[in-house]
Amino acid sequence: MTVMTTLAIRQKGLRPGAMVERNYAVHKHGWLVILTGLLESLFYLFSLGVGVGALVKQIELPDGRMVDYAVFVAPAMLASAAMNAAVAETTFNVFGKLKWMKLYDGVLATPMRPRDVAAGEISWALIRGGIYSTAFLVVMAGLGLTETWWSLLALPGSVLVGLAFSGIGLLATTYFRNWPDFDWMMAFIFVMFLFSGSFAPIENYPEPLQWIVHASPLYHGIELLRACTLGELSPWMLVHAAYLVAVAAVCLAFASRRLSRVLYK
Amino acid sequence: MIRTFRAARRERRAAPPGNGRRIRLDSVTPPLYRRRVQDMISARGLIKRYGDHTAVDGIDINVPKGQAFGFLGPNGAGKSTTMRMIGCVSPPTAGELRILGMDAATDGARIRARLGVVPQDDTLDTELNLLENLVIYARYFGIRYKVARERARELLDFVQLSDRAESKVEDLSGGMRRRLTIARSLINEPELVMLDEPTTGLDPQARHLVWERLFRLKQRGVTLVLTTHYMDEAEQLCDRLVVMDGGRIAAEGTPRQLIEAHVTREVVELRFNTEDHGTIAEKLDGTAQRVEVLPDRVLLYTDDGESTVAEVHGRGLQPASVLERRATLEDVFLRLTGRTLVD
Ligand SMILES: Nc1ncnc2c1ncn2[C@@H]1O[C@H](COP(=O)(O)OP(=O)(O)OP(=O)(O)O)[C@@H](O)[C@H]1O
Ligand SMILES: [Mg+2]
Numbered sequence: 001m002t003v004m005t006t007l008a009i010r011q012k013g014l015r016p017g018a019m020v021e022r023n024y025a026v027h028k029h030g031w032l033v034i035l036t037g038l039l040e041s042l043f044y045l046f047s048l049g050v051g052v053g054a055l056v057k058q059i060e061l062p063d064g065r066m067v068d069y070a071v072f073v074a075p076a077m078l079a080s081a082a083m084n085a086a087v088a089e090t091t092f093n094v095f096g097k098l099k100w101m102k103l104y105d106g107v108l109a110t111p112m113r114p115r116d117v118a119a120g121e122i123s124w125a126l127i128r129g130g131i132y133s134t135a136f137l138v139v140m141a142g143l144g145l146t147e148t149w150w151s152l153l154a155l156p157g158s159v160l161v162g163l164a165f166s167g168i169g170l171l172a173t174t175y176f177r178n179w180p181d182f183d184w185m186m187a188f189i190f191v192m193f194l195f196s197g198s199f200a201p202i203e204n205y206p207e208p209l210q211w212i213v214h215a216s217p218l219y220h221g222i223e224l225l226r227a228c229t230l231g232e233l234s235p236w237m238l239v240h241a242a243y244l245v246a247v248a249a250v251c252l253a254f255a256s257r258r259l260s261r262v263l264y265k
Numbered sequence: 266m267i268r269t270f271r272a273a274r275r276e277r278r279a280a281p282p283g284n285g286r287r288i289r290l291d292s293v294t295p296p297l298y299r300r301r302v303q304d305m306i307s308a309r310g311l312i313k314r315y316g317d318h319t320a321v322d323g324i325d326i327n328v329p330k331g332q333a334f335g336f337l338g339p340n341g342a343g344k345s346t347t348m349r350m351i352g353c354v355s356p357p358t359a360g361e362l363r364i365l366g367m368d369a370a371t372d373g374a375r376i377r378a379r380l381g382v383v384p385q386d387d388t389l390d391t392e393l394n395l396l397e398n399l400v401i402y403a404r405y406f407g408i409r410y411k412v413a414r415e416r417a418r419e420l421l422d423f424v425q426l427s428d429r430a431e432s433k434v435e436d437l438s439g440g441m442r443r444r445l446t447i448a449r450s451l452i453n454e455p456e457l458v459m460l461d462e463p464t465t466g467l468d469p470q471a472r473h474l475v476w477e478r479l480f481r482l483k484q485r486g487v488t489l490v491l492t493t494h495y496m497d498e499a500e501q502l503c504d505r506l507v508v509m510d511g512g513r514i515a516a517e518g519t520p521r522q523l524i525e526a527h528v529t530r531e532v533v534e535l536r537f538n539t540e541d542h543g544t545i546a547e548k549l550d551g552t553a554q555r556v557e558v559l560p561d562r563v564l565l566y567t568d569d570g571e572s573t574v575a576e577v578h579g580r581g582l583q584p585a586s587v588l589e590r591r592a593t594l595e596d597v598f599l600r601l602t603g604r605t606l607v608d
Contacts, residue, residue, distance in 0.1 A: 018404040025401055026392045106388030108354050110405035110453075111374040265355055 015112055019120020020127065038132045041081035042139060048073050048199070049145070062203050067147075067230065074145040075154065075225040076198035078136050082158035083165045083218055085132045087189060089125035090169030095176055104263055114259035118252060122166040129162035130155075140229070148231035157228055157241070161221035164244040167251030168217065174258035192218050217247050303366045305330050305457050305488045306351055311360035313346050313512075320346040322512035323360065328490060328505075330456075333483050335499045336492040337594075338509035339602050344492040345385050347509070348461045351490065352382045365457065378406060381455030383463050385492075387446045389434045395421060395445055396430040399452055406453040413452070420448040423478060440467045447475060451482075458482065460491040464498060476501060496594040506594075508601050515601045520594055527600055528592045529554050531570040535563045535577065535584040545582070552576045566592070 049070030056069040097103040104117055133155055140146050172185055195209070196202075196219040202210050213219050224240040227233060306328040313321040321343040328334045336344040349355035351364060353373035362369040364376045390398050396417055403413030421427045424444040434442065443466060450458055463479070464472045479502060483489055493499050499506055500520045508516045508523070516523055524530075533553065537545060546558045553565035553573050567573040570589040577584065 015405075015407065018401070018407070021404055022390070022393075022401045025397050101391055102386070102388050103390060105354075105384070106390065106402075107405055109352055109377060109380075109382040109384065109388070110402065111378040111407065112405050113374055263354075265349075 015116040016118075016120035016123055018112065019107070019117055020124045023121075023124045038081060038085075038135055041077050041084060041132070041136060044080070045070075045074060045077040045136075045139070048077070049143075052199075059200070061230070061232075062201055063232070068145075070143070071145050071147065071230070072226070073199065074140050074143075075229045076196075076222045078133060078140065078154060078158055078229075079161050079218060079221040079225050080193055080198065081132045081136045082129045082161040083189070083193075083221065085129035086125045086162040086165035087169045087185075089128055090121060090166045091173050091176070091182065091185060094121055094170060094173045095182075098173065098262070104259075108263055114263055115256035118170055118256045118259055122163070122170060122252065125166040125169070126159055126162050129166075130159055133158035133162075146229050148229075150231045150233060151229045154225045154228040157221070157224045160224070160241055160244040160248075161218070163248040164217045164221070164251075167248040167255065170255040171251045171258065174255055174262055192216050197222055217244055220244055304328055304363075305332075305365060306334075306490065307361075307363045308351075309361040311347070311350065311362055312358045313343070313350060313355065314358045319512055321350070321357075324507075324509070324512075324514050326507065326514075328488060330488055331483070331486050333479075333489040333491070333502050333504045335503035335506040336490070336509055337494075337496075337499055337506055337598055338492075338515075342509040342602075343512040344509055345461050348459050348490070348492060349384075352380060352384075352459050353377050378453065379456050381450035381453065381458035383443075383446050383450045383458070383460040385461040385465075387442050389442060389445060389449070391434045394431050394433055395426060395437075398434060398445065399449055402449050403452045408453065416452055416454075420451055423451070424448045425474065440471045443467055444471065444475065447478070455487065457488045457490065460489065462492055462494065464493065464495065472498075496598060500594050508598060510602045516597070523597045524592050524594065528596045529566040530568045530592060531566075531573075532590055532592050532596055533565040533567060533570050533573050533577075534586075534588040534590070535565065535582075536561065536586045537563070537583075538585045548580060548582060549577065552580070564596075566596075 053069040053073070058066045059069050059072045060066055061072075104114075107117060108114065137146070137151065137154060137158075141151070176182065176185075195205075195213055196216045197213065198218075202213050202219065205213060220240040220243045224237055224244070227237050227240075304327045306326060308324060308326040310323050310325065311321055312319065312323050324343075324347065326334075326347075336347065338344050346355065350357050350362060350369065353364070353369050353376050356370065365379055367376050369376060390401065393401060396414075399417035399420055400410070400413045403416060404410070408416070418427070418430075421430055424447060426441060426444060426448070429437065429441065434445070437445065443463065447460070447463060450460070460479070464475050467475060476498070479489060479491075483502075489502070491502065503520065505519055506517070506523060507514045516527060518526065535549075542558050542560075542563060545563060546556055549556050549563065549565065553567040555566040557564040557566070565573050565577075574587055574589060577587075
């Protein structure tokens with residue numbers, strides 16, 4: 001029997017999947033709750049796109065092309081929706097499981113390793129984010145805010161945004177000691193949201209600020225998604241995508257190590 | 266272990282086709298033939314430090330297959346720390362630790378796959394109901410969903426919680442939670458089960474239920490390692506015990522050996538109404554092999570209780586009450602882990 005168990009475990013290399021399954025079991029009766037985060041982004045879209053759009057009407061892209069303001073802002077809101085989903089899942093929820101529910105203490109008594117937990121929680125965050133992004137993209141299309149079929153590429157693009165931010169969120173969570181730490185994080189996220197070229201092309205920013213903005217994963221996410229929904233494909237998209245993947249890889253590696261430190265006492 | 270025959274057969278069928286059972290068995294688990302002669306647990310010079318505090322201070326343990334092995338010791342002795350190291354969730358600071366023939370430092374996941382763990386504090390999933398708790402836990406082991414559900418049902422039965430299968434964990438009483446944790450620890454049909462104070466907080470019925478279940482596991486050849494503060498539990502369940510104190514092993518042996526080695530066969534307990542116990546001790550000197558003065562009573566350790574009592578009366582002492590009894594593990598425990606003694 002044990003041999004069977006061992007065999008089964010070796011064959012299933014997908015241990016993080018169990019973590020996803022666990023989260024699914026928790027949420028399968030209350031899917032609507034996890035969609036609340038989506039509303040925030042949609043409200044931003046409406047207030048900015050429709051409200052500010054009425055004042056600004058059109059905006060000039062760096063290449064000189066004029067587009068409706070709502071069309072310009074929408075992909076940024078999509079990126080922030082993907083970011084919010086990833087961050088909420090990997091910070092608030094993971095922290096709750098880590099420090100309050102002591103969930104992982106139980107999980108790690110099984111063959112699951114900290115990196116399986118990390119990968120599992122990130123996968124779950126991506127699934128949740130994927131749902132957000134899909135819904136958001138459908139709303140965008142419905143409002144006529146997508147310019148081309150290339151907009152479909154924004155979906156995998158937003159998964160990359162989610163990947164980067166779930167890595168960042170998870171890593172941050174391993175350092176959090178208490179709930180006040182979250183206020184700092186939320187403030188940081190909000191500042192980044194304001195200064196990542198969400199509302200205006202960053203070419204309008206002062207030069208030094210531009211350099212800082214280039215480090216922001218959200219900036220790369222927004223640029224990537226904007227290129228998709230505006231149909232302005234360029235090799236730069238690969239750079240943006242690569243940056244997001246790199247951030248995710250580095251954060252995931254460190255987060256796994258940090259989780260080991262925190263959980264293997 | 267706890268599994269219907271049907272489930273077992275189905276599982277066997279589900280195994281991937283290979284070229285002959287024997288060969289596959291050997292190639293999957295090379296240590297199989299070695300395991301039989303090896304100890305389930307073997308620790309040498311095991312040390313765990315937290316900062317400059319040494320929680321476990323160089324202990325040696327061997328637990329052969331099929332044995333029920335107990336850790337006794339006062340609060341903070343290092344029992345749970347040792348259990349966690351054996352459970353491969355706490356890396357030892359120093360020393361060698363081999364479990365099921367594998368190295369705890371490098372084979373953690375493979376060891377844990379064959380281990381059942383009941384931690385001192387329940388780590389149940391409070392967002393899931395009882396059945397889901399077991400099923401999802403099985404999934405962490407990579408056990409197939411159908412098998413997981415079957416086993417979960419059987420185990421809920423095993424700990425008499427079937428009627429609460431759909432309840433939230435939060436709605437359970439402490440004792441029920443403990444039983445669920447015990448059920449959960451068996452979901453992977455472990456060869457070695459680690460139980461850290463399995464019956465603390467249980468009512469007498471539940472304790473007896475757990476004892477009976479653990480006894481059944483033992484009969485099936487499962488190796489048990491447990492910690493407890495209940496001496497009767499240790500005496501009932503454990504083939505062999507160690508008494509830990511301050512991170513070290515103070516004594517080791519079967520319950521009987523420990524009693525023989527560290528205390529006398531019988532104990533006479535005397536209570537006095539008025540007098541100062543200190544002066545009484547002097548008067549009692551020589552009535553027994555050892556005289557122990559406690560705030561509320563005096564203990565006389567002797568091999569012959571009757572003649573000791575006679576001697577006490579012979580010296581003209583008038584105790585308010587006299588209790589003659591056999592020495593227990595509790596006497597050993599208290600003797601080894603501290604209480605002022607007058608030899
Ligand atoms: N994570 C930790 N960090 C720091 N010190 C710890 C940690 N875990 C245990 N200790 C210390 O190690 C010592 C042994 O603790 P342990 O939990 O092993 O005792 P125990 O024998 O299980 O006691 P009890 O009977 O109360 O459960 C204690 O002094 C405790 O404070
Ligand atoms: Mg303990």
